[in-house]
Amino acid sequence: MRIAIVGLSIEIMLSSPVPTGDSALQEYSAEQMRDGDLWMVRGMLARIAEEPDIEAVPLCWVTALPGGAMTGAAYDRVKRQTLEQLRGAGRLDGVLVVNHGALEVEGLDADADTDFVCAIREQVGPAMPIGVSLDLHGDMTPALLEAGTVFSVLRTAPHRDDRQTGYRAADQLIAVLRKGLTPKKAAVSIPILVPGETAVTALPPADRLYGGLRAYDDVPGMMEANILVGFAWNDRPWTAVTALAVSENDAALAREQAARLAREIWDAHEEFILRMETAEVEEGLARARSSETRPVYLSDSGDNTTAGAAGDLTLVLQAALRQPAGEDIVIAGITAPETVARLLAAGKGQEVEIVLGDEHLSRPRTAQRVTARVEDCGEWLELGGFQPYRSRESAWAKVRIGHVVATFHAQAIGITTPGHFRAMGIDPLGHQVYVVKLGYLHPQLEDIAARHILLLSDGTSQLDMTRLEWSRLPRPTWPLDKGFDWTPEGRVYGDEN
Numbered sequence: 001m002r003i004a005i006v007g008l009s010i011e012i013m014l015s016s017p018v019p020t021g022d023s024a025l026q027e028y029s030a031e032q033m034r035d036g037d038l039w040m041v042r043g044m045l046a047r048i049a050e051e052p053d054i055e056a057v058p059l060c061w062v063t064a065l066p067g068g069a070m071t072g073a074a075y076d077r078v079k080r081q082t083l084e085q086l087r088g089a090g091r092l093d094g095v096l097v098v099n100h101g102a103l104e105v106e107g108l109d110a111d112a113d114t115d116f117v118c119a120i121r122e123q124v125g126p127a128m129p130i131g132v133s134l135d136l137h138g139d140m141t142p143a144l145l146e147a148g149t150v151f152s153v154l155r156t157a158p159h160r161d162d163r164q165t166g167y168r169a170a171d172q173l174i175a176v177l178r179k180g181l182t183p184k185k186a187a188v189s190i191p192i193l194v195p196g197e198t199a200v201t202a203l204p205p206a207d208r209l210y211g212g213l214r215a216y217d218d219v220p221g222m223m224e225a226n227i228l229v230g231f232a233w234n235d236r237p238w239t240a241v242t243a244l245a246v247s248e249n250d251a252a253l254a255r256e257q258a259a260r261l262a263r264e265i266w267d268a269h270e271e272f273i274l275r276m277e278t279a280e281v282e283e284g285l286a287r288a289r290s291s292e293t294r295p296v297y298l299s300d301s302g303d304n305t306t307a308g309a310a311g312d313l314t315l316v317l318q319a320a321l322r323q324p325a326g327e328d329i330v331i332a333g334i335t336a337p338e339t340v341a342r343l344l345a346a347g348k349g350q351e352v353e354i355v356l357g358d359e360h361l362s363r364p365r366t367a368q369r370v371t372a373r374v375e376d377c378g379e380w381l382e383l384g385g386f387q388p389y390r391s392r393e394s395a396w397a398k399v400r401i402g403h404v405v406a407t408f409h410a411q412a413i414g415i416t417t418p419g420h421f422r423a424m425g426i427d428p429l430g431h432q433v434y435v436v437k438l439g440y441l442h443p444q445l446e447d448i449a450a451r452h453i454l455l456l457s458d459g460t461s462q463l464d465m466t467r468l469e470w471s472r473l474p475r476p477t478w479p480l481d482k483g484f485d486w487t488p489e490g491r492v493y494g495d496e497n
């Protein structure tokens with residue numbers, strides 16, 4: 001048997017001012033998918049490799065750093081190319097799709113993951129099993145549920161289980177093929193807005209809810225149950241938390257399990273609040289500088305590039321410069337292409353006058369003129385290997401402005417690992433305070449930070465959902481609306497029988 005692997009995995013934040021076009025895409029060929037240790041793909045390949053008579057047929061996989069809406073031209077090209085590759089792949093027995101679940105495309109007034117998977121379904125026909133793996137920050141729609149055969153969703157945030165999620169998707173697809181199953185699927189949209197920072201799976205209530213999924217999987221006759229916390233910042237009709245259940249062939253069982261899981265999630269909705277240490281910007285900086293434990297990592301949550309924000313804001317940098325002189329504060333990952341060009345042109349050791357705020361796209365310019373001394377710079381960052389949330393290689397510069405060491409980048413970047421710091425000649429442990437444009441810390445930084453403080457900073461990815469404008473989101477939705485009753489009964493969609 002032969003199982004193809006394809007996918008288009010991008011998290012889109014509609015309010016981000018920088019569209020995701022061709023220049024932002026990272027496209028992996030069949031060969032790179034085999035050798036690249038790629039997100040979820042690696043788990044799928046590992047599972048298929050356990051079956052001597054099944055051949056893995058990786059074809060193409062496209063990803064990008066989260067950002068503004070994908071351009072229509074880029075999307076159409078990737079979709080066309082994916083369908084062509086599938087057509088040219090010879091006889092196939094199944095398809096695995098590695099998507100995210102929060103893809104949005106300019107001019108496409110529909111959920112783009114749904115559009116993508118439905119196009120694959122249309123091409124391969126109704127009989128071919130399709131396994132879909134998604135990030136838990138994605139959304140579900142009735143059409144996407146119908147187009148896929150089985151689903152696996154990440155169960156950790158920060159994400160540590162892409163390999164296991166890919167493995168489970170392949171495992172389910174193989175079970176469908178071996179046993180000739182026709183899985184039955186059911187889902188419920190639960191009216192809760194959950195920005196990722198309130199659903200960290202090591203903390204309540206997500207620890208309990210995700211930790212409980214195994215018990216749903218183990219119900220006789222079930223394939224898997226999954227929870228999508230959704231992508232809270234996008235004002236879309238399908239933005240919600242989703243409870244999803246797939247059974248081997250019993251629609252009533254899938255519906256019952258989806259409703260049971262949805263009830264459990266709804267009963268916990270008031271627990272989806274920030275549970276990590278938080279602070280307003282100035283207060284967080286001061287607290288970090290006087291912390292007895294070090295290093296302290298601060299996240300600029302309002303400008304979180306791994307949620308799709310542009311990374312262009314210098315609000316935290318400007319606040320850091322207002323702090324009294326003292327030990328260095330490292331602030332990494334500011335998007336500023338024109339500044340980078342000027343710093344590169346000046347070169348190492350040179351002093352350059354720059355205006356902080358001059359390249360703000362997502363907030364008003366808050367111009368502050370400073371003198372920056374170029375400590376290091378380059379045409380690209382040498383990171384090596386695949387890393388999720390990495391932008392395409394782009395020019396960067398490390399500068400000193402008083403007691404602040406800052407890094408600027410020509411394209412948005414997710415500073416998610418100690419390796420990012422080392423690649424710019426910054427010791428990721430030796431300083432007292434680091435600021436990164438994240439919400440929760442990504443795993444490798446979480447592992448080295450002695451303390452993490454989430455800064456409640458302003459910007460596209462700011463965490464107070466009640467401050468955003470909503471017109472297409474179904475109402476009532478918590479926490480915009482409070483004190484309403486909700487029940488999953490009558491709201492289950494998917495297979496009827």
Ligand SMILES: [Zn+2]
Nearest residue numbers: 135136137159
């Ligand atoms: Zn995610």
